[in-house]
Amino acid sequence: MSENPLRVGLVEERIPEPCTVVIFGASGDLTKRKLVPALYSLARERLVPPGLTVLGFARRPIGDDGFRAAMREGVEKFARRRPVAGDEALWASFAQGIFYHQGTFDDPESYRALAARLAEIDAARGVPGNRVFYLSTPPGDFPVILRNLGAAGLVVRGGAGTRPFTRIIVEKPFGTDLESARVLNRQVLEVADERQIYRIDHYLGKETVQNLMAFRFANAIFEPLWNNRFVDHVQITGAEAIGIEGRGDYFESAGILRDMVQNHLMQIVSLTAMETPVTMGANDLRDEKVKVVKALRVMDDAALERDVVRGQYTAGSVGGKALGGYRNEPKVAPDSKTETYVALKFWIDSWRWAGVPFYLRSAKAMPKKVTEVALVFKEAPLRLFGAAAAAVGSRANVLAIRIQPDEGISLNFGSKLPGPTTAIHPVNMEFRYGTSFGTEPPEAYERLLLDCMLGDASLFTRGDEVEASWTWISKIHQRWRAAGTDVARYEAGTWGPAEAEALLLRDGRSWRRP
Numbered sequence: 001m002s003e004n005p006l007r008v009g010l011v012e013e014r015i016p017e018p019c020t021v022v023i024f025g026a027s028g029d030l031t032k033r034k035l036v037p038a039l040y041s042l043a044r045e046r047l048v049p050p051g052l053t054v055l056g057f058a059r060r061p062i063g064d065d066g067f068r069a070a071m072r073e074g075v076e077k078f079a080r081r082r083p084v085a086g087d088e089a090l091w092a093s094f095a096q097g098i099f100y101h102q103g104t105f106d107d108p109e110s111y112r113a114l115a116a117r118l119a120e121i122d123a124a125r126g127v128p129g130n131r132v133f134y135l136s137t138p139p140g141d142f143p144v145i146l147r148n149l150g151a152a153g154l155v156v157r158g159g160a161g162t163r164p165f166t167r168i169i170v171e172k173p174f175g176t177d178l179e180s181a182r183v184l185n186r187q188v189l190e191v192a193d194e195r196q197i198y199r200i201d202h203y204l205g206k207e208t209v210q211n212l213m214a215f216r217f218a219n220a221i222f223e224p225l226w227n228n229r230f231v232d233h234v235q236i237t238g239a240e241a242i243g244i245e246g247r248g249d250y251f252e253s254a255g256i257l258r259d260m261v262q263n264h265l266m267q268i269v270s271l272t273a274m275e276t277p278v279t280m281g282a283n284d285l286r287d288e289k290v291k292v293v294k295a296l297r298v299m300d301d302a303a304l305e306r307d308v309v310r311g312q313y314t315a316g317s318v319g320g321k322a323l324g325g326y327r328n329e330p331k332v333a334p335d336s337k338t339e340t341y342v343a344l345k346f347w348i349d350s351w352r353w354a355g356v357p358f359y360l361r362s363a364k365a366m367p368k369k370v371t372e373v374a375l376v377f378k379e380a381p382l383r384l385f386g387a388a389a390a391a392v393g394s395r396a397n398v399l400a401i402r403i404q405p406d407e408g409i410s411l412n413f414g415s416k417l418p419g420p421t422t423a424i425h426p427v428n429m430e431f432r433y434g435t436s437f438g439t440e441p442p443e444a445y446e447r448l449l450l451d452c453m454l455g456d457a458s459l460f461t462r463g464d465e466v467e468a469s470w471t472w473i474s475k476i477h478q479r480w481r482a483a484g485t486d487v488a489r490y491e492a493g494t495w496g497p498a499e500a501e502a503l504l505l506r507d508g509r510s511w512r513r514p
Helices: 027-043 065-078 088-095 107-124 140-150 178-189 209-218 248-273 282-294 301-307 386-393 433-437 444-454 461-485 498-505
Strands: 022-026 053-058 098-102 132-135 166-170 197-199 233-237 308-314 317-320 322-325 339-346 358-363 370-377 398-404 406-415 424-432 488-491
Touching: 022 027, 022 107, 027 053, 027 065, 027 088, 027 444, 053 107, 065 088, 065 098, 098 107, 098 308, 107 178, 132 140, 140 166, 140 197, 140 433, 178 233, 178 386, 178 461, 197 461, 209 248, 209 398, 209 406, 233 248, 248 339, 248 358, 248 370, 248 461, 282 461, 301 339, 308 461, 308 498, 322 433, 339 498, 358 498, 424 433, 488 498
Parallel strands: 022 053, 022 132, 053 098, 132 166, 166 197, 233 358, 308 488
Antiparallel strands: 233 370, 308 339, 317 322, 339 358, 370 398, 398 406, 406 424
16 A cells, blocks of 8 residues: 555644544535545545544435445545445444434524434444534525534534534635625634634645645745745636536626635635744644735725726637536526636735735636646846847746646746757746655545644634635625626636736736646
8 A cells, every 4th residue: 555645744643533523514515525535535544543423414314324325425436545345344434433413404402412412422432522513504504503503512612622622614605705704703703712613725625735835935945036036926827627517596696706716716825925934833824824815905996997807708618518608507697797707916015025916817617727826937137148049948937836637846947958059948847746756645625624633723714814815805896896897708718808818918928828
């Protein structure tokens, strides 16, 4: 068996205490596709104790056996470490810890029965009362679940050192604007302490996102260049090749700015631009992330008009397959102004990044799926190899960190072509996780679930960071509502509207083509 990538560099204390993971909304897709398969993969890697228990909470009357059968199907189809011949004993042991509790989110009696069921499971499986409550539900259900958990006495306040522990994982989106995020934060803190709240963003569980920190702070060669003395600009791309896939009712109320930028890509911005934390502890790390979001320059009306582009895809072709326009999707208004594409130019007012523009774009129906952050360095101050050589090889050096797919890092630089001339040609140095380590990286939910059980909140979002992000994002939404202008249009399968190209061209720059 190949070396477990989660074990590399870790000590045995990384094995969490026995606990019960209670999943609200357990009949939903996330539980079957991501959560239980991730827990099973952790069990196969021997990273969780035998006493790990999973208790699904949902309205459907499927019972323990029906839930176990559904989870077995999910594990066989979606787990990174799927069951193979000879794994029946492992699955049997894992399945013994899977249970189901039928109830409704707004019924207090369901929670009193849940408390009794948990006490019964604790006694039978030797779990010392440790709980992780996972809210895998629509955001509208968060307040009633939290309120009923508190009323039933199921939340024991206290931080990571409290025993038995209670931790609450809240899925995104955490609010839809600044005011709703503030309200939700207040509702959460009425029941539990901030140290018990784990606002999950699965992007932070991706290996390459975490490698941004390792790459910067574990290598003395790069960090001295990571500033406005050497970096000309930064480009961040979060592109998806798919359309909205029938989710018109959701996407009409969300748009790409809420769906991708406010959470996923703002995390990448923070990790790219943050200062070195005092330690890699949760509070020190998240303090530096919050500073970045608070340093985002507030856009006035002129900047919002000039430096923000929103677009919407029309009919086209992606990967050789026809894709209809967004306005032809079910449950989408025929005159919809919801953005499926957004491009932003913004500034971070800190000593490290003063004067360096950040360009960010995120979209549906792009030519390919790719998420990356690219640092484009300033050109050499003097061209020593003549005009002919400069014409061939004058591209700026680019350091690109690919988050998905084909996770890895590339560095572009100029090299002399063989021969008697001084022609300079751009070349790439490539590092890829799959080929370099000979193993696939763990799924994001594996890392995040394990960290929560361990009480490590480093890769989870703190309440003040959520509010700081919405403070900045909500101003863009307010501007769009006030202006009432239509969206730019772009053909599905292209890299976006002409207005987005112009956003960089007027600065003498251009978007990368990943």
